[in-house]
Amino acid sequence: MDKATRKAKDKKDGLEWKMGNLYQKAVDALNRGKTVSEEEFVEKPPAQTQPSQVPPDPQVEQPPIQPVIQSASADPKPPKDEAKSMDGAAFSKHDAQNIPAPEELEEDLSQLKSLQDMDSQQKKPEASVPKLSEEEVFQRNRSTITFNLFFSADKMNAYIRAQNYQKGSDADNRIPTEVIYDLLKGKGVTFGIDHSGIEEYCKGRTFYKDFQAAIGSRPENGQNGTVEYLFSLDMTYAPKERDDGTVDYKELDLIRNVAVGDALCRVHQPTDGVDGMDVFGTLVKAQAGQSVEVNAGKGVELSEDGITYVASISGMVELNKGVLEVKDVYTINGDVGPATGNIRFGGAVVVKGSVLSDYAIYAGGDILINGYVESSILNSSGNIVIKNGISGTKKGLLKADGDVTVRFAEMARIVAGGSFRFDYCINCDVRVREDIIGKGKRASLLGGNYIAGRKIDVNVIGSDLNIPMDAQIIPNWQEVTNLKVKPEERLRENKELAHQFEQDYNALKRKFERIETDVARLARKNSMDTKEEAESKQKKVLVLMRQKAAIREQMSYIDEKREKLKRLSANEESMIVVRKIVHVGVRLTIGNAMMWVNDPTDHQTFINDQGLIEGHGITPGSV
Incomplete structure (x- = not known):
């Protein structure tokens, strides 16, 4: 029930109560034998003590009250159904109908009737509206x-x-x-x-x-061409994390090394795109992507496929201001240390400063150090040149496939595939494939162990302190695994090996000869042999031939070992040249011969003469 309907209902209930109250007053007045006055028709609130004047419950629907009060009649004759009041006065319905009603009462009755009509109208079922068909809708x-x-x-x-x-x-x-x-x-x-x-x-x-x-279908424009770089462009300079979670601050990965033929970048061609169409069916052309070019610099070339750029030299790849290039020389303007970390480069490395302790350089080319090298590692596939020198404190290492050249070397390990050149060398461990050559005012070997494959040529070996040291010529020493540095141990072992090889070889040779004899005997045909005996001989011959082949292979292996031992003792070009003096305490070894220097000797060339070291005097400046 909405608000307006509830308000109308409340008003109707109030008017019905009012009409019932007035009607009761009129009846009471007629029963008393008097005409109702206008004052009595005026609505007065009922006393709370009179139950008859309590208004009806608005929640209980009351029967409609019909207006029956009219003006009083002057007819003196009462009707047949007249009744007497309690005091004996005559009263009839006719008299009640003729009671005059005031204007206020008529207005209330009119409102009540209107509300009753409205209420009855709402209670009538609405007339059904005919439903339209789909076509009509x-x-x-x-x-x-x-x-x-x-x-x-x-x-x-x-x-x-x-x-x-x-x-x-x-x-x-x-x-x-x-x-x-x-x-x-x-x-x-x-x-x-x-x-x-x-x-x-x-x-x-x-x-x-x-x-x-x-x-519509929007056009998809083509993708522009792109360059896919096959090396990292992100130079974070972050230290390398080890497998155990610790960090190596010496490995900063500052250099991106490449080798000849390595792919550096790949060009992806642009696409044409996909055409679209608007809602009117008109074709909308797509925009094709733009091509891209690679600015190739030194050390970079285009491969045969036409889209891949590769390195034409080994070195360090860089993308500098849009130019792709490979540099075969990496230059460090300062020191190699915490700022640079360890250096790993596929080409040559030039250090304008020094190499600090516990840092390393690994180069695919030459290494040039303008300053000093402390207890560090330098490993080069080419040559190593240190303009000053190295102080290794028994930890420094110089290793080169070519030559090593320093002004001085102290307590360092030096390994060279070529020669070692120096001014003076103190307490070092040096092994070179070719020559150890002293150049300069000193040209001295002072303490340590020095092995050359061909020649040692210096001014001085040893010192006045007579500290024991070794100067050795061991041809092809690099072919020996676990080379024994001490000459007496090495010579004794070589002698034992030579003897053992000789015995083994002779035993195999005798066995080989017996097999050859047995094969020749079994191969001879005998007319008295049965078919089974002939087949048995053939099988034995096959077994013996396999044994013969195995023995021949063993003999070849022993021959290779014997030949290697002979190369270690080759003396054709082996010599030790002392231009000034060799001091007491120096042990000289050439091939399979060894000699301790017991007296200071000057201006000598030492050679191996049939297992003995002999010294030959030289004229200063003649060699």
Whole structure:
């Protein structure tokens, strides 16, 4: 029940109570034999002590009270159904009907009747409205609802807006789908039509919002060409993390090394894109991607496939201001230390400063140090040149496939595939494939162990302190695994090996000769042999031939070992040249011969003469 209906009902209930109260007053007055005065018709609130004047419960529907009070009659004759009042006065319904009602009462009665009519009207069942058929609904909505078609600026979207449609929950705005299709066709819309959406839209439930009736296919522009770099462009200079979680601050990975033929980058060609179409069926061309070029510098060339750039030299790859290049020399303007970490480079390395303790350089080319080298590691596939020197404190290592050249070396390990050149060398462990050559005012070997494959040529070996040291010529020493540095141990072992090889070889040779004899015997044919005996001889011959081949292979292996031992003792070009003096305490070894220097000797060339070291005097400056 809404607010207005409840208010009307409350007013009607109040008027009914009022009429019932007035009616009771009129009846009481007539029973007393007097005419009701206007004052008595005026509504007075009933006393709370009189139960008869309590208004009826508004929740209980009261029967309508009919207006029966009229003006009093002057007729002296009472009707037959007259009645007497309690005091004996005559009173009848006729008298009650003739009681005059005041204007206020008439107004209240009029309002009460209007409310009662309204109440009865609400209680009457509504007349049923006849339901329209679908065709009638279509016909009605065709004539009332209008539709507007509009488009996006790029003609990729078509929208429909409905107007003059019915509103409300019971509105029926259904329209046939041909209304929408005719509208689209009339405007030339042919592509991207939303057929399922049109079916739903024509049910009329979403006319309050714009409907996207068609959507075009936007063109997909082509992708621009790109360059895929096959090396890291992110130089973070972050230290390397070890497997155990600790960090190595000496490995900063500052250099990106490449070898000849390594792929550096790959070019991806642009694409043409995919054409689109607007809602009118007009083709919309896609924009093709733009090509990209690689600015190749030194050490970079294009491969045969036409899209891959490779390194033409080994070194360090860089992308500097858009130029891709490979440098075969890596230059460090300061020291190698915490700022640079360890250096690993595929080409040559030039250090304008020094190499600090516990740092390393690994180079695919030469290493040039303008300053000093402390207890560090230098490993080069080429040559190593240190303009000052190295103080290794028994930890420094210089290892080169070529030559090693220093001004001085102290307590360092030096290994060279070529020669070692120096001014003076103190307490070092040096092994070179070719020569140990002292150049300079000192040209001295002072303490340590020095092994050359061909020649040692210095001014001084040893010192006045007579500290024991070794100067050795061991041809092809690099071929020996676990080379024994001490000459007496090495010579004794070589002698034992030579003897053992000789015995083993002779034993195999005798066995080989016996097998040859047995084979020759079994190979001879005998007419007295049966078929089975002949086949048995053939099988024995095959077994012996296999044994013979195995023995021959063993003999070849022993021959290789014997030859290697002979090369260690080759003396054709082996010599030790002392241009000034060799001091007491020096042990000289050439091939399989060894000699301790017991007296200071100057200006000598030492050679191996049939297992003995002999010294030959030289004229200063003659060699």
